[in-house]
Amino acid sequence: MAKRYTDEFRRDAVRIAISSGLTRPQVSSDLGVGLSTLNKWVQKHQHEDLMSGPHDDVEKENTRLRKELRLVREEREVLKKAAIFFAGQSR
Template identity: 75%
Template sequence: MARRYSDDFRRDAVRIATTGGLTRPQIAADIGVGVSTLNKWVQEHQNNDRMSGPH
C-alpha cells in the first residue's frame, strides 16, 4: 500500500532537492522516499509553478 505524505513534507523535500548541495539519491535516502518519488514531486512542483505564473 502506498504511503501518504503531507503537503508540507513534499514541499520541504522539493525545496531541499532543488536548493541543496546533495544529489537526489542522497536526499531521497535521507528522507526515506524513493528517488522516483522525489523526482515526481519535483516535476509536479515545476509544472505547478508554470501553471500559476502569468498567463
C-alpha cells in the same frame, strides 16, 4: 499500501532537492522517500513558488546582508581614497 506524505513534507522535500546541493539520490535516501517519487514531486512542483509564505529567517538574513554590503561599500570607498593618496605621495 502506499505511504502518504503531507503537502508540507512534499514541498520541503522539493525545496531540499532543488537547493541543498545534495544529489537527488542522497536526498531521497535521507528523507526515506523513493527516488522516483522525489523526482515526480520535483517535476510537479518545479514551477511553484517555494518561497511563498512567511520566512522570518530569510528576512533576517537579508537585513544582515544589506548591513554587511553597506559596510563593505564604505570600506571600499575608504580604500580607494587611500590608494589615490598614497599614489600621489610616491611620485
